[in-house]
Amino acid sequence: MSHPLPPLPKPEFVLIAIELPSEVPTEIAVDLRTTGIPCGLIGYEYRPLSEPAYFGGIGERGVVAIATSGPFGRIAIDVASGHIVHIPHIDSSRVNHVNIDLDSFNRCVAAVIARFPFYAEDDEEGFEEVAAELRELISGIDATAHAGDGFWETFCDDVAIGDYADWEA
Secondary structure: OOOOOOOOOOOOOOEEOOOOOOOOOHHHHHHHHHHOEEOOOOOOOOEEEEEEEEEOOOOOOOEEEEEEEOOOEEEEEEOOOOOEEEEOOOOOOOOEEEEOOHHHHHHHHHHHHHHOOOOOOOOHHHHHHHHHHHHHHHHHHOOOOOOOOOHHHHHHHHHHOOOOOOOOO
């Protein structure tokens, strides 16, 4: 006999301080220490790393990975620009834009969590409507957030197809 999994609790927006390796550039370390990073988003879209890591071979001056994204990806800060980027695979040197800076990323995460739960499981007609609402909400915080086929656009696409319908408040 199969038992359904209990509903996951509603996520909460909380900023956390993180320990940084010594090779993290000073300007990034100061920003991370004073601003903090979200303790999570929804599901496995974003999970903070217990130990952030500096990768010098990605981008102009490297990136500081601060979180996982899915099974293989990372969320990182581009050292040269301060932009938040998504690395689709840990072995990849390719990055996708997420947000213009850490503050914008934190505000987008807070807004998405505040809007959760997105819809009822049986409300398929509302999936696309909620995704459009989230796109507008995120773009209102950071107009660059939907650049290309990046993190937030993929997240909103997942919302549009009902990937978050089985979550309960």
